[in-house]
Amino acid sequence: MTDYRHAMIVIVVMGLGVLATRIVPVLIFGRGEKVPEFILYLGRVVPYTAMGLLIVYCLRDVPVFEAPHGLPELIALSAVAATYIWKRNTILSVVIGTALYMFLVQSIF
Amino acid sequence: MKKITKKDLLAALRTSSPIIVTFLVLGIGYGILMQKHGYGPLWSLLSGIIIFSGTAQFVSVTMLSSGSVIMAGLTALMISARHVFFSISMIGRYSSEGRRKPYLYYALCDETYAMLSKDDGPEGVNVSNYRLLVTLFDQSAWLAGSFLGGWIGTLLTFDSTGIDFAMTALFTTVFIQQWIDNKCHLPAVLGVVATLACRLVFGRDIFLIPAMIIIIGVLTAARSRIEPAGGENHD
Numbered sequence: 059m060t061d062y063r064h065a066m067i068v069i070v071v072m073g074l075g076v077l078a079t080r081i082v083p084v085l086i087f088g089r090g091e092k093v094p095e096f097i098l099y100l101g102r103v104v105p106y107t108a109m110g111l112l113i114v115y116c117l118r119d120v121p122v123f124e125a126p127h128g129l130p131e132l133i134a135l136s137a138v139a140a141t142y143i144w145k146r147n148t149i150l151s152v153v154i155g156t157a158l159y160m161f162l163v164q165s166i167f
Numbered sequence: 168m169k170k171i172t173k174k175d176l177l178a179a180l181r182t183s184s185p186i187i188v189t190f191l192v193l194g195i196g197y198g199i200l201m202q203k204h205g206y207g208p209l210w211s212l213l214s215g216i217i218i219f220s221g222t223a224q225f226v227s228v229t230m231l232s233s234g235s236v237i238m239a240g241l242t243a244l245m246i247s248a249r250h251v252f253f254s255i256s257m258i259g260r261y262s263s264e265g266r267r268k269p270y271l272y273y274a275l276c277d278e279t280y281a282m283l284s285k286d287d288g289p290e291g292v293n294v295s296n297y298r299l300l301v302t303l304f305d306q307s308a309w310l311a312g313s314f315l316g317g318w319i320g321t322l323l324t325f326d327s328t329g330i331d332f333a334m335t336a337l338f339t340t341v342f343i344q345q346w347i348d349n350k351c352h353l354p355a356v357l358g359v360v361a362t363l364a365c366r367l368v369f370g371r372d373i374f375l376i377p378a379m380i381i382i383i384g385v386l387t388a389a390r391s392r393i394e395p396a397g398g399e400n401h402d
Binding site: 064071078083084097101116135159 | 268339
């Protein structure tokens with residue numbers, strides 16, 4: 059059975075996390091106080107590390123040491139990267155990559 | 168606060184239209200994903216109102232059914248760190264928005280920020296109304312898309328094995344774009360390497376927390392390398 063209570067708590071907690079990053083800085087610095095350089099620095103640079111973290115998080119259960127050794131993921135990710143570098147179209151790359159991946163895991167591997 | 172005119176509406180709609188299309192499509196993808204994980208269109212709608220962050224919501228899908236709530240919260244903070252920067256840079260522009268302020272900040276997503284982070288709107292348009300409408304259109308498109316996706320998900324019966332890959336693909340395109348946009352690749356490499364190492368060392372359940380600690384630590388220590396004083400300005 060799906061645990062809807064847990065789902066609700068997760069949504070609220072994540073919502074508070076996102077809201078905090080949008081509102082708290084304004085509450086603290088909205089009266090014209092100088093914003094610490096370090097906070098601005100983290101705001102600038104953390105997003106660039108967060109994507110790598112999220113990609114690894116998405117792939118956390120890929121069985122690298124047993125068949126098919128993450129091959130479907132590797133192939134589909136290559137397709138995403140290649141089409142994105144070629145066309146720079148997010149939706150196109152996501153659709154192609156996902157369709158290819160679903161085909162690979164359902165029919166080939 | 169002036170009344171919203173037809174001109175304000177049209178100007179905001181013109182600005183928002185590319186975002187509306189993107190949000191509809193991505194929203195539909197999110198809604199379908201949620202549906203396939205057992206959470207229908209109303210859940211997608213609720214999540215879009217409470218969280219309203221595409222990235223955080225896509226990640227939340229796999230965290231809804233199980234896992235640590237603390238980790239979910241920290242992940243949301245980490246993903247949204249950039250909003251600190253967005254909100255701070257809007258303080259001056261939004262200073263006279265009055266009662267509209269809470270909504271404008273709450274719904275300040277990447278795309279809305281990109282459109283509104285300038286000092287004025289199109290000519291002859293009430294800038295306050297324009298900001299409110301652009302913000303509202305963007306969020307509405309996301310909510311409509313995700314609701315629609317949840318509904319489509321109930322109609323389509325197909326083998327959805329592997330559909331989660333949409334998330335991975337989405338983050339990969341953002342990763343590549345960031346890589347292209349930046350000269351210094353240390354933050355990007357750090358995100359992958361630190362998280363991968365922690366996954367191997369700490370196992371699948373808690374690795375995000377040590378990874379985040381290491382990332383913040385390294386970013387702090389390596390600041391002079393990542394952003395040399397007087398070097399490139401990101402804004």
